[in-house]
Amino acid sequence: MTVGAAAGLGWFLVREGRDKADQWSSTIFGATAAAAVVVSALAWLWRRSAAEPATAPAADDPVRTVQGPPLTVSARLEVGNYLRIREDVGSLIVPRSGHAVDITVETSGPQAVILRRMEPVVLSRQPLPEARPVHHLGQLPVRRFHLWLSEDPPRLLAEGPSGFPFKVTADDPEVFALIAHASGELVRWRLDLHWTCDGRHGVALIDLDGEPFSTAGLAGDR
Template sequence: MVIQAGVINGDVTINVAPDPLAAHPVPLMATVTLAGAGRHSEHSDLPNGVYTPWSISVLVEGRSAQAVILHRMRVLVVDRRRVSFLPDRGDSGMYPSVLASREFTLNLNAEEPSLYARNGQPDFPFTVHASDPELFEINPGVYEHEVDWRLALDWSCAGRHGTITLPENGMLRYGPERAYTIPE
């Protein structure tokens, strides 16, 4: 290859793909969705009868082929209030996912809630990149409280590290028989 130029002002790049990580301060993206409802049984990691108003799905994808290490996911409780009623709770089932998921249990009644891998599944760390996402299914349990909360996902990639908060612009509100997101 021959390149002939008179005067060059600035950088010159030849046959080099742009670095997709340089364009984004965070090398991953995450999507949060709510689905399903049901009551925990004696085979659950939560006490029998603790109600799971909804499950939360967190899909984490890398922005490039560079692996991103997901070190841990933490629960950030914003507010907790006792409810004055305990409604009758029915079962409505869960929606299955096409992508194999990592299942975690979360007891929001605990003073300091933590995520626990279910059914002997692996726990953090995990890795993601553009062609290998991870889907986390989190089954929060709550009975006597209404809880406003978020998730914090700690990551590192190519010498950088950080934390993303989910959902990005708001929080989740869980209580007996209801679950929804609250925008900021």
Template sequence: MPKDAAVEEFSARLRALKARGGRSYEALGRRLNVSASTLHRYCSGATVPERFTVIDRMARLCGADEDEHRNLEELWTRADRSRRPIPQEREPEPEPEPDPQSEPEVQESEHAPEPEPEVQECERAPEPQPEEQESERAPELAALDTLTTAPAPRAARSRSRSWRGALVAGAGAAVVALALVLVLVRPGLPTGPEATAPPTPTTPPSTPAESAPPPFTWTADSQVWQDGCGHVYLVDRGPRGFGPPPPPGDAATWAGAKAAVHGGETRVRISLQGRSPSSAVVLQALHVRVVGRAQPLPWTAYRMDNGCGGAVTPRHFAVDLDRPRPLARPVDGYDASGAEGRTIPAVSFPYAVTSADPEELLVTARTAGCDCRWYLELVWSSEGRTGTVRIGDGGGKPFRTSGIEGRPVHEYDPVGRRWITGADSGQSG
């Protein structure tokens, strides 16, 4: 494939992915942690990214399936190969033929008064290698240099000593291979007395990732009412003498004092923000883990309708707790803050957050026939680290949602200052 054709086919596929995702260059660049101009150069074919990492994240953000993902990687490989100059192979220099007239001189040199023993070649100190080769060695091989005292064979040596150089190089390779097995299988293994020199570690032992905090902060609020006005709680107490519903801002305090449980639905708002403005944290997936199931609570249901206002529902996920393995499924959000409401298209994982670009997720979990206890588990990665954060209802407790199907739901009558059902007010249901 010609060079320009490979790059154009790759950039055309990027433009199609971007159009499918529906984001601008600025918005998509923020998610990928690259500038809008850089992303535009990729999509226009002006340049090809050095690595596939950015394109991999872009494909996932724009909803590419596995086949599209593999095809995109093949296109990038061809475009990247066409972008690089083809190295021209140097023809090997012909090996000089031995001069027949020089044979007698070699024979005479063997009878010279002070011949140079060939074994002295193996006793020479190793010649210093270029700094470029030393910088490319892995840290584990730095300590192995003391084990190989003979230099690698050079082309300039005479053929009479080539078998000795090959023997020394083969022995050195065997030592390196054995040491690598020990390093990979038993890292940090102390050297025995037979070792010629103890290894010098170049880096201290790494601390387990679990001991370090994640590179982002998060908060979770489970007392979120639908559109800021409607929610149902189950309370183990009848309506007689039961006080009025709280304002939405006092919902957490009220629910804690009443030992209330979410009825039929729990809405959790998760706010996430990176710790660094430059190092992005990629949020890979959101999983649901149900840790307890029981029959729905036979408690009284109270609806907290208290006047609705505008609301914005970004990054909305729906969870069906009645399924054997619940999933967090992205659904469309809605912005009712303006004169005319608008739909916010659903966007699936992954997302990226920094300290300057936070993210907010809203999870709505529903059940009809279960008293369910459940957690959310957020999978993340950043700069070679990966981890999973468990999100619960504070204090390590799981969220709790119980079904309310088939029972009357009480609403508060502000005129009569009492809780009534639809039958009491003359309404159905």
């Protein structure tokens, strides 16, 4: 209680008399004590709310973190013929149009994975420089697809009635052989393999250990 409030209370006691003063002083002191309790409680609540970190509201749809594709994918070239391309600093040997790319897809877990589709992605095209054929013995592919790289967008076509989607399991992998075609171009490319597994979706990138595939075709090559 302040000095002014105490002086006012003393004047009031003299003016009203002892009995009424006792009654009024009890009321005033009780109200003052109650107000002090309320103020203290509010201060405690404010300090507690300031000390607690704010929490973000929960999202309506929980986000499922995808750790990575549940697939093991490997690629291997099956080449019968090459082209030796002359460059400014030497020559470059590139698989000739008609070569195969064998792709083996296996699961890395117990769940089956649905392979929804496979998309070729061309990274670069350029007119073919001076080139000459170089022969090399290759092998036949396992499951054949034809990849037309000079079309825009590039086209992947199954040889025969069987095409995507395919299912791979721990006991039943798939092996794909892609026959790459280019005409009058040097094309660098990769594959995007779209998959579905246990409610998740993703894309597995297929290349040669981090480097793109390269395919060169003379004018008229198919």
